[in-house]
Amino acid sequence: MKELFPIVAADVALFTVLEETLRVLLLQRDNEPQAGAWALPGALLKPETDLSLEHTARRALAAKTRVEVPHLEQVAVFSGPGRDPRGYSVGVLFYALLPADQAPAVAGAKAMDVAWSDVAHLKRPIAFDHREMIALATTRLRQKVVQLALPLHLLPAKFTLTQLQSVFETVTGKPLDKSSFRRRLRDEKNLVKLHGELEGGANRPAQLYRAISSFRFEMKS
Amino acid sequence: MKELFPIVAADVALFTVLEETLRVLLLQRDNEPQAGAWALPGALLKPETDLSLEHTARRALAAKTRVEVPHLEQVAVFSGPGRDPRGYSVGVLFYALLPADQAPAVAGAKAMDVAWSDVAHLKRPIAFDHREMIALATTRLRQKVVQLALPLHLLPAKFTLTQLQSVFETVTGKPLDKSSFRRRLRDEKNLVKLHGELEGGANRPAQLYRAISSFRFEMKS
Numbered sequence: 214m215k216e217l218f219p220i221v222a223a224d225v226a227l228f229t230v231l232e233e234t235l236r237v238l239l240l241q242r243d244n245e246p247q248a249g250a251w252a253l254p255g256a257l258l259k260p261e262t263d264l265s266l267e268h269t270a271r272r273a274l275a276a277k278t279r280v281e282v283p284h285l286e287q288v289a290v291f292s293g294p295g296r297d298p299r300g301y302s303v304g305v306l307f308y309a310l311l312p313a314d315q316a317p318a319v320a321g322a323k324a325m326d327v328a329w330s331d332v333a334h335l336k337r338p339i340a341f342d343h344r345e346m347i348a349l350a351t352t353r354l355r356q357k358v359v360q361l362a363l364p365l366h367l368l369p370a371k372f373t374l375t376q377l378q379s380v381f382e383t384v385t386g387k388p389l390d391k392s393s394f395r396r397r398l399r400d401e402k403n404l405v406k407l408h409g410e411l412e413g414g415a416n417r418p419a420q421l422y423r424a425i426s427s428f429r430f431e432m433k434s
Numbered sequence: 435m436k437e438l439f440p441i442v443a444a445d446v447a448l449f450t451v452l453e454e455t456l457r458v459l460l461l462q463r464d465n466e467p468q469a470g471a472w473a474l475p476g477a478l479l480k481p482e483t484d485l486s487l488e489h490t491a492r493r494a495l496a497a498k499t500r501v502e503v504p505h506l507e508q509v510a511v512f513s514g515p516g517r518d519p520r521g522y523s524v525g526v527l528f529y530a531l532l533p534a535d536q537a538p539a540v541a542g543a544k545a546m547d548v549a550w551s552d553v554a555h556l557k558r559p560i561a562f563d564h565r566e567m568i569a570l571a572t573t574r575l576r577q578k579v580v581q582l583a584l585p586l587h588l589l590p591a592k593f594t595l596t597q598l599q600s601v602f603e604t605v606t607g608k609p610l611d612k613s614s615f616r617r618r619l620r621d622e623k624n625l626v627k628l629h630g631e632l633e634g635g636a637n638r639p640a641q642l643y644r645a646i647s648s649f650r651f652e653m654k655s
Contacts, residue, residue: 218439219481221524258513260440260522266513287510290526292479292487301481303442303524305511 219292220302223270224255224343226288226350227280227309229316230367230383234331235354237347238311238319240277241326242340246298250340251328253347254278255304270307278319278327282309284366288350296342304342308350310366355385365424373412373419374398440513441523444491445476445564447509447571448501448530450537451588451604455552456575458568459532459540461498462547463561467519471561472549474568475499476525491528499540499548503530505587507578509571517563525563529571531587576606586645594633594640595619 227238239251256273263269267285274280288306296302311319316329330336332351335344367380378394398404403425411418448459460472477494484490488506495501509527517523532540537550551557553572556565588601599615619625624646632639 219442219479221440221442258440258524260515264514266511266524289508290487290511292526293485294481303479303487303526305513305524 220297220300221258221266222255222302222304223258223266223273223307224253224304224346225270225274225285225307225309226253226347227274227278227282227311228332228350228354228367229311229329230313230380231316231329233379233383234333235351235384235386236316236329237332237335237350238278239328239330239336239339241328243325247338247340250338251330251336251343252340253306253343266305267307270305270309274309277325280311280315280319282311282366285309288346288353291342291346304346306346306350308354310354312367312369314369371407371410371412371421371423373421375419377422441518441521442479442487443476443523443525444479444487444494444528445474445525445567446491446495446506446528446530447474447568448495448499448503448532449553449571449575449588450532450550451534451601452537452550454600454604455554456572456604457537457550458553458556458571459499460549460551460557460560462549464546468559468561471559472551472557472564473561474527474564487526488528491526491530495530498546501532501536501540503532503587506530509567509574512563512567525567527567527571529575531575533588533590535590592628592631592633592642592644594642596640598643 229236229238238254240254242248242250242252254273254277256269256276258266258269259272263272267287270285271281274282285307286309288308290303290305292301292303294301296304319327319329328336332347335347339347367384368376374395377398378389378391381394382388405423405425407421407423410421412421413419450457450459459475461475463469463471463473475494475498477490477497479487479490480493484493488508491506492502495503506528507530509529511524511526513522513524515522517525540548540550549557553568556568560568588605589597595616598619599610599612602615603609626644626646628642628644631642633642634640
């Protein structure tokens with residue numbers, strides 16, 4: 214029967230920004246095929262219990278990293294007879310974002326070796342076609358980040374404008390002019406100043422902000 | 435075994451613009467389940483022969499409509515136990531575009547009843563969750579059309595600027611100012627004027643153009 218039914222799986226590119234670097238979570242495979250290679254967290258679809266492939270993706274993240282993410286989005290489907298030595302496989306790729314302050318806790322959540330790998334210098338070797346998956350998810354993330362509220366999912370609940378600008382710059386890889394960035398934010402009604410809440414040294418403490426859920430910031434590319 | 439292996443299929447939302455209306459190709463189902471309902475062209479993945487789900491999608495179009503499309507793009511994956519009475523199903527949705535001059539030939543290419551249905555007034559009833567699929571594909575198409583060269587896939591090889599503007603307006607549903615539209619096209623090096631080739635009546639014949647493959651026209655939304 215193996216050849217007649219494809220393997221169906223969900224894989225997740227979970228991104229964060231650490232040390233001003235865009236990073237993706239990789240797990241070192243314990244088992245064959247490709248034991249020792251680094252792979253995205255993923256799981257096979259369980260038709261008996263998974264209500265959808267998004268459910269499969271969330272289950273994979275929870276089982277392998279104990280992470281629950283608010284925002285999970287489909288990127289693309291990878292399919293073909295040569296992707297996996299176990300048979301014809303259909304892999305649905307999702308991406309998700311984790312705020313930097315939650316990222317260190319993920320590493321080491323399981324006995325399995327876990328790494329937040331710089332997307333520009335991935336760990337080697339990468340399993341299956343996951344290098345291609347990461348490249349596509351990164352491209353999608355960069356496209357989205359310039360027009361949507363995605364950077365907020367990478368920030369802590371309260372953040373400074375400098376942190377907000379830094380996340381934009383890290384994900385897109387493009388420096389932004391500080392004064393024009395701030396000017397554009399001035400009319401953003403969904404960005405809320407937290408009166409009396411400051412962060413940082415005694416000399417130049419920085420104002421903290423939070424975003425309301427519908428925050429949507431349009432960056433000109 | 436049926437419950438343990440999902441059904442995997444590709445479905446295609448094939449769009450055209452006819453009578454200044456954005457239309458999607460629907461086929462009336464001959465067989466159960468949902469005989470008589472209107473559905474997108476689709477096919478089950480054949481792991482023995484399909485190199486990928488895009489291959490499945492192209493095979494479905496060729497078999498059911500005799501259409502071969504240059505541009506086919508993934509939209510999303512629909513999955514779950516309740517989508518299809520035959521079992522847990524994973525449906526990968528693609529969209530494709532067909533120039534208006536090729537569209538009339540599609541209708542009637544098979545004995546099966548075929549319709550180019552106005553996306554705003556779809557035929558009824560629609561099979562499975564294909565109404566949701568069409569809505570999502572239409573949204574994606576509208577997003578893409580403002581930033582990419584997609585309208586060209588809806589135009590004949592040679593077209594007038596009035597035709598180009600009309601396709602933009604029909605797909606996005608937004609009227610455009612003629613003079614600013616033309617002004618923006620003036621610097622578009624990938625749009626080639628066909629010297630001496632005109633179309634239309636003796637009084638006001640219109641200049642014909644063609645696009646080179648890398649043509650990319652950015653619409654401000």
